[in-house]
Each structure stands twice: as C-alpha cells, then as structure tokens.
Amino acid sequence: MSASTPFSPGDGILSAPYQDEPRRSSKEPPVRTKTSLNITSRIERKLAQYNASTNLIKRWLFEILSVATSAICMGTIIAILASLKDQPLARWPLGLTIITILSKIASAALILPISEAIGQLKWSWFHGKKSKDAFDFEIFDKASRGAWGSVLLLLRTKGKSLAALGALLTVLLLAIDTFFQQITDLPERWALRGQGLIPRVTRYEPDFAKTYRDDFVMSPIAQNNQELKGVLTPYFYDRNGTQYANNDNESQVGLSLYCPTSKCEWKSYQSQGVCSACVDISHLLTYACLPMKLDWILRSTGPTTEARYPNGTACGYFLNVTSTKPVMMSGYRVADEGNRSAHGETLLMRTLPLVTNPSRDSLYDGTINFRNISHSLLNALIVSSADGSIDSVYRKELPVAHECMLSWCVKTLRSSYSAGIYEENVEEVFLNTTKIPYPWSTTYYPEFRITNTDYRGNISLHPPSSSPSDPAYGLSNNTVMDFTLLFDETFPSLITVANATADPLLKIRTSFDDRIIFRTVHFNPWLAPNNVTHHMERIATALTNVVRSDANSNEFIAGQALALETYIRVNWGWLSFSLAMLGLCILFLFATMVKTSRDGKDDLGIWKTSAMPTLIYGLPQEARHNLTTASTLRNGASGGAEKVRIRLLPNQGWRVSGHFSKSPTTLRGGGSPAPPGWV
Structure with a gap:
C-alpha cells in the first residue's frame, strides 16, 4: 500500500502472508495431517459447496432434511400411539421407550433449521439498506445458540422481524419435551384373570362323625357342632363377636372362598342362610313396685321348684304388670320393706326367650311381633337399663327393650373380595310366611331328669324366583336342634349388681338347676348402649357363613377374578403443541429461504451460523x-x-x-x- x-x-x-512464516525448501516432504482432520475438512468443504450452490434446495438441504426427520418422527409417534391406545402396557413394553426416543429426536431436529435460519437472517439484517447497531451482531449470534439470546432478540426487534419468529420458536422448544410427556398416561384398570369361587348352600346337612360309647352310637345332637359353637359363642360375650368383623360394611374373609387374584366379584346368587330382625317393645314395659318371687337374683337356684326363689319386693319395669305372673325386666330389690328407696340387688339386663327351655313351652304364643314368620331359630326379649348403668335404674329411666328373632331364610347376595376384605350385599331375603303347626314336642322323664325334645317342623323354602323343579332350600330336623341347643346357653340370662359399688355378674344357663354359671362382665353385647339390632345382624351373618362353609353341604359358584393391569391412555390434545411447533418451524424455514433467496446470488452468500464472514x-x-x-x-x-x-x-x-x-x-x-x- x-x-x-x-x-x-x-x-x-x-x-499478505505473515512475516515470520518460515520458508519451506522445495526438497522438504509435504506436511502430513491427521486423517480425522482431513475428514472434517472435507465435510466442511462439502457444506460450503452446498451453501454456495445456486440451487435453493441444495443451499438448505440439511435444514430441510432435519425438518423432515422431525416430521417423520412425529408421524411415527402418532402411528405407534394409535396402535397402543387403550391397550395393555404389557402388550408392547418398549413402545413408550421408542416414543420417548423419537420425541427427543423430533425436538432436537427442530433446533438445527431454526438456528441456521436465524444465523442467515443475521447477515441479512446487516446487509439491509440501513446500518444497524453493532451490538445487534452479538444479540443475533446468541439467539442462534440458545433461549436467552432469543429473548433478547425478541425484545430488540419487538417481534416485527422474521427473525423474531425464529427466536420465539427457540424459546418454545424448551417446553416441547413436557408436552410430549403428557401425551401418554398409564392408568390402571381391572382385567379378567380367571375365576373366583364362593360357596352357597341349598340344603344344609353337615356330616357328623359317628361316636360310640359301649357299642352305642351317640346321637348327633349330643355331639354338638363344635365348629358352629366356636363361631357363635364369642357373640354371646365378646366385643367383636368374631375375629372376622372389622366394621359395618367390610370384613375379613369368613368364608372358604377362592380368589386367585387380589380381587374377585360374583353376580347375584342365592343361598340358604339366617336372617334377623328386632322391634322395639319398650312401650310394653310398666314401672311398678310389687311383691314377687325373686327369680332374677343371683342366688336363685333354678326353675324346677318355685320354693327355691326367695320372696321380696322389687321396683322396676315389668312385662305384663297386671297379670298374675308379671316379669321384671329391669329394676332393683327393695332392701328395706319400710323404705322402697333402699336399693338392694339390681337387675341391669335380662334376655327372655319366648320358647322356654328345656320344656319348649311358648310364651305369648312364641312371639309378639313376628307371628307371620315360620321356622324361627330364636324369639327373645332383650331388655337393658337405659345406659347400661345402675344409676339409670335408680333414676327410673325407661329401659332399652327389643324383641329379636333369628329365622332360616334364603338370601340373594352379591359378593366381592378385594385385598383381603370381603364385602357382601344382601339384595333380597325370602322368609317362609306359611303358617305351620307348633313344631316342638317334649317328654320329661323325671326318673332320669331328662327332657326328650323333638322338632317336627319341615323346613323347606321355595323362593318365588325358583322353578318347581329346583330343589328346595332347607335343613334336617336334627340340624335345627343343633342350633337351638347352642342358644340355650344365654337365652335366658341376666346381669345383676349386688350394690352400687359391686362388679356386675352375668348369670347364664338359668333354665337348669344344676348348670347355672356366673361370669364377670367385661363386655356384654346385650347391655346398653350397645346396638342390639346390629349385633343380631352380625350373628345372622356369622351363622350364614357357617352354613355356607360346610364342605358336605355347599357347592361353589364361579365369579370373575380380576387383576390390576396398566394400560396406555393417549391424550391427543397434548400433541397439538408439538405439531404446531413443527408447522411453525416449516413456515419459518420456508420464509427464511424465500427472504434470503437473493443472498446466494449476490456477493453476500449463504453463511447461516458460520463465523467466516466475521473473519473475512x-x-x-x-x-x-x-x-x-x-x-x-x-x-x-x-x-x-x-x-x-x-x-x-x-x-x-x-x-x-x-x-x-x-x-x-x-x-x-x-x-x-x-x-x-x-x-
């Protein structure tokens, strides 16, 4: 110069060449470069050739291929989702993995065309008719490399430039993976996995093993049903009655059902069982102070001779107060005949069966409120002091009184089992209302002090839904006796308290002179404030389960066994964002190609994100x-x-x-x- x-x-x-560049002798061999560098140089030269091409498609070939790759990936994702929709995940476990990989490729493939297009628009920005701020160069350069620069570019151009669309797409690309993740959901549903079995009984006939005494076969009644006794006895004394009870609607399995999975369901089915009902009878009680045989006190020895009952005056609530033999259901013995407020031994609770034992005589014709029900197992009056305390007796509060019955019936049930919890809904109950003769017959042998009891009723139940050819629901007379003898233990029974500071005692087996037993009272289900009606329902359910679980009588019906299965749910709406991004990217690339189409024909060239122009x-x-x-x-x-x-x-x-x-x-x-x- x-x-x-x-x-x-x-x-x-x-x-000009660098002054300190060494001159190489013509005899020196050429410098060899690494092969990897040669490959890199070749790739860069090839890209430069495409960028310098006069063909618009060639200049943007790799960007077009990148967009096409994203579109193909999204199309493949849609095809896979269509085939997996509402299908079990186990059908193709790798499907979601493939979708995740394709979504990553699809989102990554959109970065290249957006970045390259912004890079080319940078040169067009400074090649315009007006000069631009020098620091715009750095903003454009950052926008082609990430979201922060794109935000700056949006602010710089105020959204009025084509490059602003590319900057916006760069920012929105940050969220595309989140939208891809929301496309699929993996809820669980119950799927059929075989059959579950549950027992039902048409006719209850347990098979007792024969026992002998001196070559004499003992009666099945004398053997007693030990399984039935083991289930029923806790309901007479314990809080929960049985280990199976949890709450009002759910229980652990009390049946010998079979469920191969964690959940089984059975449609409506019928089975023989036991039903219960209770009616309030407190209106039948009258308060009075009467001289009477004190049959209810703790030390009365038995019903055989009334002479064993001491005489005295009692104040309380009586049944049939005007009759010759009123029955006190709750009250106290007057300790001082001159002072009726002198409280002696107090009766807190009394159960009175309306069919006596062992003589099987009927009281009030065997029932007060259930005269239309045949084949009853039990009809009894259950009376308790108002709140179960001795103080309520002294305050003369009206006792809680019910007549409750248990009867053979046919139940229509719908059952389900899930995670160890058994649920049973009683949809319909059939009770025999046909009038039958009094079924009990007894003969007393005084020399042996034995009462021979026979049940002569034929328990045969035909629900309206059954056809005449269907077998009748029922049970044998001996089996009826087996149940009845178990209830004799606590019907009749009573709870008394010696004085205000003494502990209450339960007196059971009061029908017999030589079998009376006293028990301390930790809990008694018949004593208020316990719900007697609900407790009787639980007894009926427990007896029904015993009947249905008898291996000699039951049959199993099949139900559905279900297992949780994960399936694929497709939320197509979340795919709209990704498709919109693809469409906007195509639009942005096409607009950039059109806008910069003359750059390849003049001296500016297609440089995109290359740094060469800043060097040149x-x-x-x-x-x-x-x-x-x-x-x-x-x-x-x-x-x-x-x-x-x-x-x-x-x-x-x-x-x-x-x-x-x-x-x-x-x-x-x-x-x-x-x-x-x-x-």
Whole structure:
C-alpha cells in the first residue's frame, strides 16, 4: 500500500502472508495431517459447496432434511400411539421407550433449521439498506445458540422481524419435551384373570362323625357342632363377636372362598342362610313396685321348684304388670320393706326367650311381633337399663327393650373380595310366611331328669324366583336342634349388681338347676348402649357363613377374578403443541429461504451460523478500538457518544458509521479524506 493510496474497506483484512512464516525448501516432504482432520475438512468443504450452490434446495438441504426427520418422527409417534391406545402396557413394553426416543429426536431436529435460519437472517439484517447497531451482531449470534439470546432478540426487534419468529420458536422448544410427556398416561384398570369361587348352600346337612360309647352310637345332637359353637359363642360375650368383623360394611374373609387374584366379584346368587330382625317393645314395659318371687337374683337356684326363689319386693319395669305372673325386666330389690328407696340387688339386663327351655313351652304364643314368620331359630326379649348403668335404674329411666328373632331364610347376595376384605350385599331375603303347626314336642322323664325334645317342623323354602323343579332350600330336623341347643346357653340370662359399688355378674344357663354359671362382665353385647339390632345382624351373618362353609353341604359358584393391569391412555390434545411447533418451524424455514433467496446470488452468500464472514470482513482497527473502549462498555451498546452502527457490503467490507473523537481514517500522502462516517 503506497502512501498516496487512501484506506479502503478491504484494507482491514490481512491479505499478505505473515512475516515470520518460515520458508519451506522445495526438497522438504509435504506436511502430513491427521486423517480425522482431513475428514472434517472435507465435510466442511462439502457444506460450503452446498451453501454456495445456486440451487435453493441444495443451499438448505440439511435444514430441510432435519425438518423432515422431525416430521417423520412425529408421524411415527402418532402411528405407534394409535396402535397402543387403550391397550395393555404389557402388550408392547418398549413402545413408550421408542416414543420417548423419537420425541427427543423430533425436538432436537427442530433446533438445527431454526438456528441456521436465524444465523442467515443475521447477515441479512446487516446487509439491509440501513446500518444497524453493532451490538445487534452479538444479540443475533446468541439467539442462534440458545433461549436467552432469543429473548433478547425478541425484545430488540419487538417481534416485527422474521427473525423474531425464529427466536420465539427457540424459546418454545424448551417446553416441547413436557408436552410430549403428557401425551401418554398409564392408568390402571381391572382385567379378567380367571375365576373366583364362593360357596352357597341349598340344603344344609353337615356330616357328623359317628361316636360310640359301649357299642352305642351317640346321637348327633349330643355331639354338638363344635365348629358352629366356636363361631357363635364369642357373640354371646365378646366385643367383636368374631375375629372376622372389622366394621359395618367390610370384613375379613369368613368364608372358604377362592380368589386367585387380589380381587374377585360374583353376580347375584342365592343361598340358604339366617336372617334377623328386632322391634322395639319398650312401650310394653310398666314401672311398678310389687311383691314377687325373686327369680332374677343371683342366688336363685333354678326353675324346677318355685320354693327355691326367695320372696321380696322389687321396683322396676315389668312385662305384663297386671297379670298374675308379671316379669321384671329391669329394676332393683327393695332392701328395706319400710323404705322402697333402699336399693338392694339390681337387675341391669335380662334376655327372655319366648320358647322356654328345656320344656319348649311358648310364651305369648312364641312371639309378639313376628307371628307371620315360620321356622324361627330364636324369639327373645332383650331388655337393658337405659345406659347400661345402675344409676339409670335408680333414676327410673325407661329401659332399652327389643324383641329379636333369628329365622332360616334364603338370601340373594352379591359378593366381592378385594385385598383381603370381603364385602357382601344382601339384595333380597325370602322368609317362609306359611303358617305351620307348633313344631316342638317334649317328654320329661323325671326318673332320669331328662327332657326328650323333638322338632317336627319341615323346613323347606321355595323362593318365588325358583322353578318347581329346583330343589328346595332347607335343613334336617336334627340340624335345627343343633342350633337351638347352642342358644340355650344365654337365652335366658341376666346381669345383676349386688350394690352400687359391686362388679356386675352375668348369670347364664338359668333354665337348669344344676348348670347355672356366673361370669364377670367385661363386655356384654346385650347391655346398653350397645346396638342390639346390629349385633343380631352380625350373628345372622356369622351363622350364614357357617352354613355356607360346610364342605358336605355347599357347592361353589364361579365369579370373575380380576387383576390390576396398566394400560396406555393417549391424550391427543397434548400433541397439538408439538405439531404446531413443527408447522411453525416449516413456515419459518420456508420464509427464511424465500427472504434470503437473493443472498446466494449476490456477493453476500449463504453463511447461516458460520463465523467466516466475521473473519473475512473484519472491522478496521479504529472501529475495533472504539467498540472495546471502557467508556463504550460502561455506557452500553446503545448509549453514550461512542455509538457505532455497521452495515455489511460484501464488495467493500463493513461500513462503519458513528461519532468518533478523531477521524478514523488517515490520509496516506495526498488525497481527499473519506466521506463522513466511512472507514
């Protein structure tokens, strides 16, 4: 460069070889480079050739292929989702993994065309008709590399430039993986997995093993049903009655059912069972103070001779108070005949069967409120002091009184078993209401002090839903006796208290002179405030389970065995975001191709995100110095006296304009200065 030649835009480029570059002898062998570097150079040259092509498609070939790859991945995802929709996950476990991989490829493939398009729009931005702020170059460069720069670009262009669409897409790409993840859901549902079995009984006929005494076969009644006794006895004395009870609607399995999975369901079915009912009879009680045989006190020895009952005066609530034999159900013995407020032994609770034992005589015709029910197992009056305490007796509060019955019936049931919990709903109950003769017959043998009891009723139940050819529901007479004898233990029974500070005692087997037993009362289900009606229902359910569990009588019916199965649910709405991103990316790429189509025909070229133009068209020294001064950096890119604006003219390099403290050009020799603002 001569002294008389003015400084031109191209002079900012180092065109001469480095002065310290060593000269190589012609005899020296050529320098060998690594093969990997050769491959890299070849790839870069190939890309440069495509970018320099006059064919618009070739210039953007890799971006088009990238968008096509994303579209193919999304199409494949849609096809896989359509085939997996509402299908079990086990059908194709790798399906969701493949979808995840494809979604990653689809989202990653959109990054390249957006980044490259923003990079090309950067050169077009500075190749426009107006000069741009020099720091716009850095904003565009950051936008082509990530979301932060894209946010800055959106603010810089105020959304009015095509590059702003690319910046927006870059920001939205951050959320595309989240939307892909929401497309599929993995709920669980119950699927059929075989059959569950549950027992039912048409006719209850347990098979007792024969026992002998001196070559004499003992009666099955004398043997007693030990399984039935083991289930029923706890209901007479214990809080929960049986280990199977949890709460009102759920229980652990009390049946010998079979369920191969964690859940089984059975449709409606019928089985013989036991039903219960209770009716309030407190209105039948009358308060009085009467002289009477004190049959209810603890030390009365038995019913055989009334002489064994001491006489005395008692105050309390009586049944049939006006009759010749009123029965006190709750009250106290008067300790001092001259003072009826002198409290002696107190009766807290009394159960009175309306069919006596062992003579089987009927009281009140065997029932008060259930005269239309045949084949009853038990009809009894259960009366307790108002709150189960001795104080309520002294306060003359009306006792809690019920008549309760248990009867053979046919139940229509719907059952289910889930996670160890058995649920049973009684949909319908059939009770025999046909009037039958009094079924009990007894003969007393005083020499042996034995009462021979026969049950002559024929228990045969035909629900309306059954056809005449169907076998009748029922049981044998001996089996009826087996149940009845077990209830004789606590019906009749009573709870008395010697005085206000004494512990209550339960007196059972009061029908017999030589079998009376006293028990301490930790809990009694018949004593208020316990719910007698609910307790009788639980007894009926327990007896029904015993009947249905008898291996000699039952049969098993099949139900559905279900198991939890994970299946795939497709939420198509979440796919709309990804498809919209694909569509906008295609639109942005196409618009960029159209907008920059002339860049490949003029001297600017298609550089995209390449850094080569910044090397080729480097800024002059004065401009570089002005952009890197501390004053400019402190004041920011858009403030202060050192503001610099640039414009790219490929034939002349960077056009730099702005206010400088001194002329950025130096005349070499003579000649005129450069126009204001030009370097």
